[in-house]
Structures are given as structure tokens and as C-alpha cells.
Amino acid sequence: MFDIRWIRENPELFDEGMERRNHDARAIQLIALDDSRRGHVTKLQEAQTRRNTTSKAIGAAMASGDKVKAEDLKAEVSEIKQFIQSGEDEERRLTSELNDALSAIPNIPLDDVPPGKDENDNVIYRVVGDAPAPSQNAKEHFEIGEALGGMDFETAANLAGSRFVLLRGGVARLERALGQFMIDLHTTQHGYEEVAPPLLVRDAVAFGTGQLPKFSEDLFKTTDGRWLIPTAEVPLTNTVADQILDLDTLPLRLTALTPCFRSEAGSAGRDTRGMLRQHQFSKVELVSIIKPEKSLDELERMVDCAETVLKKLDLHFRTMTLCSGDMGFSARKTYDLEVWLPGQQAYREISSCSVCGDFQARRMNARFRLEDGKSLAHVHTLNGSGVATGRALIAVLENYANADGSVTVPDALRPYMGNLETIEPAG
RNA sequence: GGAGAGGUGGCUGAGUGGUUGAAAGCACCGGUCUUGAAAACCGGCGUGCGUGCAAGCGUACCGUGGGUUCAAAUCCCACCCUCUCCGCCA
Secondary structure, X not given: OOOHHHHHHOHHHHHHHHHHOOOOOOHHHHHHHHHHHHHHHHHHHHHHHHHHHHHHHHHHHHHOOOHHHHHHHHHHHHHHHHXXXXXXXXXXXXXXXXXXXXXXXXXXXXXXXXXXXXXHHOEEEEEEOOOOOOXXXXXXXXXXXXXXXXXXXXXXXXHHOOOOOEEOHHHHHHHHHHHHHHHHHHHHOXXXXXXXXXXXXXXHHHHHOOOOOOOHHHOOEOOOOOEEOOOOHHHHHHHHOOOEEOHHHOOEEEEEEEEEEOOOHHHOOOOOOOOOOOOEEEEEEEEEEEOHHHHHHHHHHHXXXXXXXXXXXXXXXXXXXXXXXXXXXXXXXXXXXXXXXXXOOEEEEEEEEEEOOOHHHHHXXXXXXXOOOXXXXXXXXXXXXXXXXXXXXXXXXHHHEOOOOOEEOOHHHHHHOOOOOEEOOOO
């Protein structure tokens, strides 16, 4: 969320950022809102000053036994009170009007983010490994999974409806192995602390990371008013909400392997086949809470952590810098890792790492104490998938499928698969 | 689900209608002392908002949101959270 004072001081930077975002918010409208709020606050405070001084005078008059004077003063304050009453209502209205406007505004891209409209304008940052030779026979993951008897969409649909899958046997274990492998890698090699967070959160938490108020339709809501997390980023990042962190606790690096729930409200008809886009999927998430001056380095570090997963699985992928029009609401800069899927003959997003600056920290009110031991500043937050297990499963199946229908288990996963070397078709 | 207790500044913890933004201690910052450190002593030390070039001034804030009152941390209402006991339960 933006600080209105920053917008007042940097209107052209703000407008330029909004333009790059293809967003229609403009500084002049917000400043006008703030002007009317400020003007009103000043008037209200003057009235409050008079009320306070007069009230103190009443106290003094009572103390000295001057009842007549006290009564006179009471009558005087009564009138001021009327104005204050309505004035406070008006202040609340003006403040929430401004806050509502501010909380719906996306973050501004960093200067080095390529300009663009949608995914077609994303820029290749680096490519790792070689794409397998084109193959006519390459199968899609759901063909492979179903042939193994390990990917049951029909039963899942009977149980829960569309966009769910039921995994069985070796395939189910393979997904679990991927999750275990990734979270072990991040905790033992990359310095992240493992967290097992709640999967349901309250409004304020979903607001903190930017899901609310604008994207409530993308989330599942429980009957008692909570939200199913769409990513562990939400609870992990909010662990520092409303806190003042000591300098020596930073950086804070957290990881979690959790189910994620998304309504996919806006994507009817897209990726309906297979398990590319599900209402429920598992993901290893990475979150860093960091000092502002370190946040850009941390983004590179985080991408490296995510890339390491794919390198260890020996998967070919490319890392993309998202263009200004393709980034998420809270992000200032985002790298996507796109893994090569032979079955689709295409690169598909498998991980996404973003730096949010103080955008989320302001929403959450997460601050830290500076070196002087006194002043406070907002932390910076970063989040990234240390790879979604569902999509990693897809990638492994499509890249490790053999002609006879079996799937070779990647070396890195064997310790988690009871040293199994291949998953064979059922029966 | 039933009964009770409680939420005060970075932390601990006083404070039940009138100079209380809030005692005290700890932590922290500056200073004295010391070869240095510790201890001791002296001083300082909340946040948001408004206003101002600034010093400052004003205002709001004692879980959150409303209300009563000339005046609320203190009284009333609703909600949130924590703890204890009982019930139920993986």
C-alpha cells in the first residue's frame, strides 16, 4: 500500500508507475481526496482543542467551587460537541475513502522491469540446460499419469468437482517426494526455517499480503468468514505483521510446504485438462523479510534457490523477467521460472519469485528498528515459490517418461522414494 | 458448546471519571566516573495524523469498533484475542 505522502511528494513518479502498470489511478485524484481530508482534520482538531481547554477549565472551576462558572462553560462545550460529533463521522468517511482507494492500487515496477502488456512481453533472463529434441510421441502428463494408474481425475471429480485430482500409488508418492526434497533442500542448504502454518487466515492477514480487498473472488472463503490460503506466502509473510523487529533478527527466511487453494474464478476454460491448474495444489513457498538495502540481492538469491531445485532435478528451464503488465499486485519485480514440458512442447511457469519492497510491510505494519536503536522503518518482503509440487510433478513425468510407459525417478528424489528407480504402469 | 479471568508504551507492570500520554522497573540512547569494561550516578527515551522552513504547537491513540459524559485507560455495548476449568473431540 502506498503512503499518500509519498504520492504527494512524487506525483510524476507515481503516475508514471501506474501507467506502466496499465492502472488508472492518478496522483491528482488521490491528492484531491487527501486535501479534503486534511482540510477537514484541521477544522476538527481546532474544535477539539477548544473542547479540551474548556473541559479542563470546568475541572478547575469545580475544584475551586465556582459552580456558576462551571455551568456556563458546560453550555459552551455542548455546542462545540455537536460539531465534533459530525466532524468525526466525516473524518472517518474521508479517511476510509482514501484508504479504500490506496489499498486497491498495485505496486510500482522497479525501473529495470521491462515495459509491456502481458506475458508476450516478458524477457528471457537466462536459460539453463538444453531442451530435449522435439518428439512427436512425447505425451502429456495426464496421459502418462493415467497410464501409470496414478492420476485419477474421474474419482476426484466425483468427490470434489472439476479442477481436482486424486493421485495414487507411485505418482502420489512422487509428488510427496518432490515436496520433501524441496523443503529439505531449502532448510538444509539455503538457510530457510521450516514453518507449518495455518491454512486458514483472517481478513487482516489476507489484506496484509494484498489478496484483499481486491481479489477476494480468487479465494475460497469458509462459512465462518475465514479464507483458505492461496499460497503459504500469506501466513508466512504475515508472521511479522504488527511487529517491530530487532535488526539482528533480519534477514528472516521462512519456507513451508502447504496445500494452496484457489478458486480460479477468472480462468474458466483455461488449462482444464490435466493438473496444470487446480483448485488445490501443493507448493513449497519461500519468504524473506529483509532490510530495504538488501532486498534486491535477496531476490537474486531467492531465484537461485528456486533454480537449484530444477537443476538438481535436471530439468531444462528458462528464467523470465516479467514485464510491467504481467506482474502480480504486490510485486515490484518478478522472475518466473518456466520449465520445459515435452508433452506440451512449451515452457510453463513452475516458480515465481517477487520482491515487494515495503508494499506488504505497510499493509501489515511490519517494521524494524534501525542501527540508531530508535527510528523505525518498514521491512521489505519477498516471496517466491520454491516450486509448486504439482507442476514439478508434471515436469518430472513429462521429462522422465520412457517409451514403455514407465517413468524414471530422478536421482535427487530416490532417497524419498525408497530408492525406487522407476515407476511402472499398474497391473 | 458452558463457566470464569484478562488484554496498558520495546518488555514487565501500576493506574477504576478531571493537568494521566499514562507511576515504577527493565531494555535502549547521551553524559559523569573508569586505563577499558561493569557498577553507580545524571539526563533523555512511544506511535500515527494535522500544521510549520524549523524549533515547536495541536490532535488522536491504553486489544478493535461504536456509545455515554463538559471530560474516558477508567462507565456502557458489540466484536477480536489470550488464559483457566468443564463438556466434546483427531
